[in-house]
Every structure is written in C-alpha cells, then in structure tokens.
Amino acid sequence: MIIIFFANNLISYGVLSALIIIVILMSGISVAYFLKGIKPLIWLIIFTVLLQILFSSGGHVLWHFGPFSITNESLVNGGFIFMRFLLIIMISTVLTLTTTPLAIADGVQTVLKPLKKLHFPVDTLALMLSIALRFVPTLMDEMETIMNAQRARGVDFGSGSLKHRVRAAVPLLVPLFTGAINHAENLSTAMEARGFSDSEHRTKYRLYHWQTKDTISWIIFVLVGVAVILIRK
Amino acid sequence: MDSAISFSKVTHTYQANTPFAHNALNNVTLQIPKQSFTAVIGHTGSGKSTLVQHINALLKPTTGHLEVLGKIIDAKTTNKNLKAFRKRVGMVFQFPEKQLFEETVLKDVMFGPKNYGASEESAKKAALDAMKLVGLDLSLSDHSPFDLSGGQMRRVAIAGVLAMSPEILILDEPTAGLDPRGHREIMDLAKYLNQNKQMTIILITHQMDDVVDYATNVIVMDKGEAVKVGPPEQTFADPTWIYQMQLDLPSSAEFAQQLKHAGVDISENHLPLTIDQLANRLVQLVGKGVVK
Secondary structure, three states: OHHHHHOOOHHHHHHHHHHHHHHHHHHOOOHHHHHHHHHHHHHHHHHHHHHHHHHOOOOOEEEEEOOEEEEHHHHHHHHHHHHHHHHHHHHHHHHHHHOOHHHHHHHHHHHHHHHHHHOOOHHHHHHHHHHHHHHHHHHHHHHHHHHHHHHHOOOOOOOOOHHHHHHHHHHHHHHHHHHHHHHHHHHHHHHHHOOOOOOOOOOOOOOOOOOHHHHHHHHHHHHHHHHHHHHOO | OOEEEEEEEEEEEEOOOOOOOEEEEEEEEEEEEOOOEEEEEOOOOOOHHHHHHHHOOOOOOOEEEEEEOOEEEEOOOOOOOOHHHHHHEEEEOOOHHHHOOOOOHHHHHHHHHHHOOOOHHHHHHHHHHHHHHOOOOHHHOOOOHHHOOHHHHHHHHHHHHHOOOOOEEEEEOOOOOOOHHHHHHHHHHHHHHHHHOOOEEEEEOOOHHHHHHHOOEEEEEEOOEEEEEEOHHHHOOOHHHHHHOOOOOOHHHHHHHHHHHOOOOOOOOOOOOOHHHHHHHHHHHHHHOOOO
16 A cells, blocks of 8 residues: 555656456456446545545646646646545455455454553454454344344334434434443353453464465565656656 | 235345355234234244344334334335334334443433424323333432332333333243243233223244233244144144244143143143133032043
C-alpha cells in the first residue's frame, strides 16, 4: 500500500497495475467478486476524484467556471487518485478473499511481535482479535433473531421518523448487549475451566512455516518497490 | 373444519438469486385447522422454523401463497400494514428470554400491547392478566427482568406475547433448557390456552412425548417438504418410517416395540402412544392372563 503512494507517474502505475492483475489472476478468484468489492465505495471514489479535478490548480487551464476549473494537471491527478483507490481496494480484496480471518489474526500477532519489547500486550490483543472475529457471525445471527422476535411484538424497524427509528433500536440493542455480556461471562468461565491463565507462555496449535514461495513473493515485491521508487520523478 | 392457516404451494428460498441460494421450503401445501393444537416435527434443518415464520409474515414465500386468518401473504406482501395482522399471530421464539430489554418485568410485558396502540391502562391490565396466566408472581412486576431466573425470564417473555391476546400462538421449542417441572407447566399452559382461550397453537418440538400428550394434529417436515399431516396416531403408525425421518417414537410406543421384540405383542392394531394407553393395554393383557 505504501508503495502505491510512492508511485507518481504513468510507468510506475503501469508496473503496479500489472503486478496486481497478475496477483488477482493467480488467486483464481472470479473478477466479478472484485468488481463487487468496489461497488459500495464507488461514490466515495467518484466524489474524491471530482474534487481533485475541479479544485486543484496549476497547469494549463482547459475550462473554468467560477471557483471550478479543469486543468490538464488536475485531470492527471484525478486519474492517479482513481488508480490509487482501485489498486488499494483490489489488493485488500485479494487479502480478505484468500486469507481466513483467523490467519489474519495470527498474521497481525506476528507483525506486532516487535512491539512486545515496548511492553505492548501483543498476545492479549491477538486473543481479543480472534475472539472478536469468531463472534461476528454469532452476534449477527442473534441480531436477526432478536429483530424478528421484536417485530412479532409489533416493532417497526427501519421506517418512520429519525426519532422513531432510534427508539426502535432500543429493543434490539439492549438484548444484544446483554447477550454479548452473557457470552463473555460464559466464555471466560469456560476458558478458565480449560486451564487458561493468561496469554504468556502459550504454545500454538497453528504453526506457519516460511516457505520458498514466501521468499519468492517478497523478492518480487521488493524488486517492484525499488523499481517504482526509481521510476518516480 | 375451518382452517386458520392454509399454505398453497409455498416455496421459500434463502438468498435467492445468489450462488448461496438454498431452498428451505419446497412446494408446501397444507391446512392447519382453527383451534387445533398442531405439532411441527422433523429433524434439525428440515424447515420447521422457516415454515412457522411464514405464518406471521416474518418471512414471505418466494413463490406460492398462504392464507392466515383471512389475510393472503405472498411474495409481494410488504412489511407495511402488517402490524394489525401480527397482533393476531403471537410468536414465541426459541430462548425467548433473550428478547427482554425493559427496566421492569411489567414494562416488558406491556411492550407488545403498547406497540399495537393499547392505552397505558389497558396495556397494564393485559400485562397483569398475562403474568397471572403464565404463573408469574405479581410481586415480580417491578423487578428487572435480568435479575430473574432462567425459567422466570422465559415466562416473562411468553407473557409478553400472550399480553397481545393473539388468536394463533406459535411456540418454537418453548421448553428447551427447562427443568421437567418448568417443561410440564409450559406445556400445560399451552393446552389451557388451546382449550379455554380457543387459541390455535402451533408447537415446534423435538419431544415426541409432548406431541402425543398434547397435539391433535402433527406436521412432519423433511427436507423442506411437509411429508405427513394428520393426527398423532397416523403419524406414528409406521415405526420404520419414523426412524427414516430421523425421528423417534414416543416412549410408550418405544416400550411397546421392545416388548414385541421380547415376544409380547401389545400393539394390537396400533402402537400405544401415551402412558395411559400403554397402561390400559398392559392391564388388559394381565387380565387375559397372557402376562403374569
């Protein structure tokens, strides 16, 4: 991602796009999924790009109206911003689609390991992260059930005035929170019963080994990174 | 008999038009008579809960339609204007104690009637009546629902539904996780409502003993289809079929089956379903001198 911000001309963006296209093709995921990932963000992208095009100054003025002006440079900048958004979304979609949430949590733990020297509770954070990820679908299910149960008792969700909607959220949120607190209590009891004391000195069930392909991907990444920095003006 | 609910060719597809689409109901056509006590049975994932959620329009058919208390529900039914209808169809979800949220028990029970436009006074009266009905001590009115025991919370939740005095009451495994006494009390309450308040009861359960003890009508679900609808005697007539459906016989019938394997056939034409029937058959046999 940082490399993407380094790129500032056509060739560097070309190199990065080529890399990401190759990564996407290698992941074997249908391109339709990637396009779906961009969909919810498309308005944000268009808005930012338009701002960039209409308000940036400098370069040869092509058209202007009041405070708005379009210059050749602003067009180029707008294009670059569009590319940046696209590349960042693409590469994060590749990550979330190819890696399980638990593996991501493990990854975060590994990356944060150096912070341990600064007494940062890395293991605790990783534990919280993996528990949080595991409970997302459970809480979603519970929310669905509670919503249906309250609907059956005459609550209208998602209609009426703002005040009405906020009020309708109470019968949903209170049970959801109390449910979460119950989960937390039960889970901590169950963890203690199974011999969990604190996160120090634990062994790991899932072990990740550094493989040749990891080295290869890092070499490619570093080469592309260096190339982009060299190409930049 | 008048039918309170009739499904015609109802199909329900979850996540329709996506790669995850999955048919939970398949062409279901059935009638549930007015004031019947209907049990819905079937193994986990057979579509029982999906079926009953159609009855108060929480789910709508993907194709087909159903008629509940004179109202037609089909794919085009919108969530608007369903309030008055939902008041007539009460639904107690699994573990209903999870839906409590108000500061006091009384307020929580009043929540339903108030949503349906009852005045403070009549809502309070309805709430107190419902609390009496489910056997909750009225001195609990001002307690927080979160301070109560699990069994009491369950009653508060059920009272919250009863306070709306629905004509149809759907119970999705209302006794799951209760002790034997709590179990019997809830089931007796359902029977009382059915017989004395003329409510149509629809009960999802895995307890075959409850089915034969309480229900007058049984729907067997399998793979999203209603494979058998009829009185309990008919449902449990064929033990082999029951096992194929991944269901069990009620314990009296099970006992009779084992006696049969041991050489004593007491089933006559059909298996005894309740403890009373079983006891009667045994008494007859002893009287005939077949068994000592």
